[in-house]
Amino acid sequence: MNLWLPPYWLRRIVVAPLVWFFGVWLILFAIPWILLLLVLVSFALPPWFKPLRVLGFAIVYLGLEVVGLTILFLTWVASGFGWKIRNEFFTRLHYGLLRGLLETLFVFGRRFFCLTVVRAGSMDMDDLDGDGARDDRPRLVLSRHAGPGDSFLLVREILSWTGRRPRIVLKDTLQIDPIIDVLLGRLPVAFIDPNPADPEAATRAIEELAAGMGPDDALLIFPEGGNFTEGRRSTRIDRLRTAGHDEAADRAERMQHVLAPRPGGVRRVLLAQPGADVVVVAHTGLDRLTDVRTIWREIPTDKTLYVGWQVHAGPSVPTTVPELSTWLFDRWEEVDAWIDAVEALGVDATRVEVDDVPPFGEITPANAPGRVGRRRGSPRR
Secondary structure (H helix, E strand, O other): OOOOOOOHHHHHHHHHHHHHHHHHHHHHHHHHHHHHHHHHHHHOOOOOOHHHHHHHHHHHHHHHHHHHHHHHHHHHHHOOOOOOOOOHHHHHHHHHHHHHHHHHHHHHHHHHHOEEEEEOOOOOOOOOOOOOOOOOOOEEEEEOOOOOOHHHHHHHHHHHHHOOEEEEEEEHHHHHOHHHHHHHHOOOEEEEOOOOOOOOHHHHHHHHHHHOOOOOEEEEEOOOOOOOOHHHHHHHHHHHHHOOOHHHHHHHHHOOOOOOOOOHHHHHHHHHOOOOEEEEEEEEOOOOOOOHHHHHHHOOOOEEEEEEEEEEOHHHOOOOHHHHHHHHHHHHHHHHHHHHHHHHHOOOOOOOOHHHOOOOOOOOOOOOHHHOOOOOOOOOO
16 A cells, blocks of 8 residues: 655654654653652562563652752752752752652662561660760761662661761762762762772871761761672681681671671771771661672562661770771671571561560670571581
């Protein structure tokens, strides 16, 4: 069948404008509604339908990127084209924007990927004295590093659970994301090169970040220096032995879930903020999501992130390198033991009662249920 070809004048005056207007209408009006429908429908899809769930979350993230960058541009204009962008008013505004973006991501992430966060214990970061009054002192937050996005989940916990303003140490490659680059670039954040030409550059950046902390601030750092993997664990142990630190290597070998902590950045913060209380954070549940293949295999099956923390009074934390290293290993052994105790309950069991999860700090290497019968250096389960 031969199609009728409209005359030249009809194609230019009628057909072309109709196609153009339809295209504009589709881009401006129809596509957003289609995308919104896609997001809503993906919630009701069966768990095995992964591609549409991932696409739905990507659409939400892109939408937040657009909204966030628009707000950031408007705040830049309102601040006198960046003149007062770092004063107290705009700093609080940017922290509010960060909290809003993280809360929105968490809500959608929880729906798309069936994620639950369980807090083990009261986790009161602000009432160290137990008198019910807020302690207006800076906090140094030390966390293990394991699982995708755990740093941002912890930042959300600090903002939402404690109301403190987090100062963060992150890898510099995260600045590829425009919203992270622009938003966090206006807040007290240190972007660190994991393999710097100057080995002291990272600790100096952390020290500068700590020096300006106020009573409402909490500095989040990861003493392990990277996400936990079996390969990194073995490499860290080998480096300790090569450097002649056999006792530290033995202790690192006994810890099955964490990397040996490094004291350098922690010590710089303690020297820059004498007497700052230290919060040690333990979490587990996302540990096995170590690469794209395992993440794809696991989503969107139910995942529960168990998190707990314990506050240590500043005067009880040593600042000399040998004593601080020993203190950090003690804390990290407690983290390792707590993870054993949680995994003994079934870390992937989504119906574990919250009251059954042991509060972090009550479990030690000696009484961790998962350690019964474990030999030194035995493989991680």
